[in-house]
Amino acid sequence: MPPSRPPCAERLFGRTGWLAGAVAVAAVCASAYGAQDAPFRRGDVLPAWTAGTLDIHQIVTGRGNAAFMMFPDGTTLLLDAGDAGDTEYDRLRASDADQRPDASRTPAQWIARYIRRMTGEAAPRLDYAVITHFHPDHMGIITGSEPLTAHGTYRLRGLTEVDEEIPIARLMDRGWPDYQYLPPPGDDAMFTNYRRFVSERTATGALTMIGAQAGSTDQITQVRRPDPKLPFEVRVVAVNDRVWTGRGSETKVRFPALASIQVREDWPNENLCSVALRIRYGRFDYFTGGDIAGYPVPGAPAWHDVETDVARAIGRTDVHVVNHHGSIEEENPFWLATLRSRVMILPAWAATHPSADVLKRMLSRRVYPEPRDVFVTLFRDATKASIGARAAQVASDHGHVVVRVEPGGFRYWVLVLDDTTESYRVTSVHGPYAAE
Ligand SMILES: [Zn+2]
Numbered sequence: 001m002p003p004s005r006p007p008c009a010e011r012l013f014g015r016t017g018w019l020a021g022a023v024a025v026a027a028v029c030a031s032a033y034g035a036q037d038a039p040f041r042r043g044d045v046l047p048a049w050t051a052g053t054l055d056i057h058q059i060v061t062g063r064g065n066a067a068f069m070m071f072p073d074g075t076t077l078l079l080d081a082g083d084a085g086d087t088e089y090d091r092l093r094a095s096d097a098d099q100r101p102d103a104s105r106t107p108a109q110w111i112a113r114y115i116r117r118m119t120g121e122a123a124p125r126l127d128y129a130v131i132t133h134f135h136p137d138h139m140g141i142i143t144g145s146e147p148l149t150a151h152g153t154y155r156l157r158g159l160t161e162v163d164e165e166i167p168i169a170r171l172m173d174r175g176w177p178d179y180q181y182l183p184p185p186g187d188d189a190m191f192t193n194y195r196r197f198v199s200e201r202t203a204t205g206a207l208t209m210i211g212a213q214a215g216s217t218d219q220i221t222q223v224r225r226p227d228p229k230l231p232f233e234v235r236v237v238a239v240n241d242r243v244w245t246g247r248g249s250e251t252k253v254r255f256p257a258l259a260s261i262q263v264r265e266d267w268p269n270e271n272l273c274s275v276a277l278r279i280r281y282g283r284f285d286y287f288t289g290g291d292i293a294g295y296p297v298p299g300a301p302a303w304h305d306v307e308t309d310v311a312r313a314i315g316r317t318d319v320h321v322v323n324h325h326g327s328i329e330e331e332n333p334f335w336l337a338t339l340r341s342r343v344m345i346l347p348a349w350a351a352t353h354p355s356a357d358v359l360k361r362m363l364s365r366r367v368y369p370e371p372r373d374v375f376v377t378l379f380r381d382a383t384k385a386s387i388g389a390r391a392a393q394v395a396s397d398h399g400h401v402v403v404r405v406e407p408g409g410f411r412y413w414v415l416v417l418d419d420t421t422e423s424y425r426v427t428s429v430h431g432p433y434a435a436e
Contacts, residue, residue, distance in 0.1 A: 043426065045424050046426055052072050054072050055069065055403070056068075057118065058402075059114055059400050060377045063083045064080070064107065065349070066079070066080050067079040075224045077127065077128040077220065078111070079132065081139060081140060082158060083107040083136065084137040100419045108165070114422075125166060130212075133271060133291060138291075141158070142190040151206075152201075168201075171207055174211075175211065182258075214239050215251040216249060217235045230281075231282045234278075235278045237278050237287070237310055238254075238313075240273045254303060266304075271292065276288070280409075284318055284319075285318050289323055291325070291327075292310065294306065295329045308335065314339070315338060316340050317340075319342070325347055325352075325353040330358055331362055336361060342371070343373050346376045354383070359387060373430055374393075376396065379398060399427050402414065412432065413430065413431035
């Protein structure tokens with residue numbers, strides 16, 4: 001696949017100075033696309049992270065979400081470690097492989113191996129992990145047959161299984177410390193196991209918990225070799241019933257008081273409460289928000305659209321992870337037109353990801369006119385067949401999606417990696433994109 005086109009001169013330089021801008025862009029393009037000068041080539045192993053670079057990897061396992069990040073100072077973060085297990089979607093398995101790279105290891109084992117490889121460290125550690133919300137495809141289901149930890153009484157799957165291999169120093173979730181706002185049911189084996197993990201790991205001092213606070217920028221920071229001059233920030237944009245307003249660290253309450261909601265079905269659900277983060281490096285903006293929704297089903301309260309408030313807070317965003325795997329209640333037109341993302345990453349693992357309507361909105365030049373590239377981590381054959389010709393308009397239909405932001409945050413690349421083996425070879429190169 002040829003590299004994506006660079007932004008036009010007018011976007012980079014505005015109307016004044018367009019001639020000088022055009023000349024400059026032509027020079028940049030000539031050097032960027034010259035064969036000898038291209039920093040990435042299809043078929044090569046992904047070059048290692050270097051200091052000053054921001055790497056964000058959306059990892060494919062075929063069983064749920066996982067994103068691994070290396071901040072400019074080398075701080076590491078894992079966002080979700082899903083393992084939904086065998087679900088109804090397995091029946092839709094066609095010729096395509098169900099798990100990635102294959103079913104010989106668990107999703108958590110593949111994730112840990114990926115992290116070990118990318119850090120290049122024999123004994124890597126995760127400075128942070130974040131669980132966006134308490135669902136199996138984001139933290140790992142527990143059925144009762146999983147092995148027990150060597151450190152206590154909890155079982156290993158998803159997040160807990162990653163921690164057993166690569167210790168997590170700090171863990172952010174939406175409930176710590178009291179887990180009082182919309183906790184999962186008490187008989188939920190996965191959540192019970194998670195609470196046991198949290199209490200046992202914090203008791204030994206191995207783990208520090210962080211209860212996500214909307215609006216904050218001091219809960220996730222660079223902790224390895226922080227350089228205060230680097231323009232880098234991680235902001236919690238939304239969690240539970242709170243959303244950042246975009247002004248200072250101000251937040252507002254976005255859901256009615258639970259007791260005032262007459263119909264139990266209308267209560268906010270686990271997905272709507274997801275921890276949502278905006279990562280900013282110089283001019284570069286990235287959003288990832290778990291399974292938040294923005295296109296309520298008919299009859300649902302209007303406040304079930306949480307994308308609109310988040311869009312108002314964050315505004316234009318270079319790269320965003322598509323909400324809730326691109327299911328039917330996500331990516332509303334206001335959200336898409338406000339973020340105007342050049343790159344969208346769709347973390348798909350089931351045959352319902354994405355829905356045909358959502359993909360149509362995402363690709364629509366009437367929703368916003370600028371070009372955009374959509375990367376789907378695992379586009380199942382059954383899904384493509386039901387969507388039809390539009391399914392072929394994505395930039396990539398399988399593979400780990402790596403966003404590599406150059407030092408300073410002015411430009412970034414998207415590199416798709418082979419997900420069928422552990423070769424870590426680049427299967428397509430997209431960019432450079434100018435951060436807006
Ligand atoms: Zn999910």
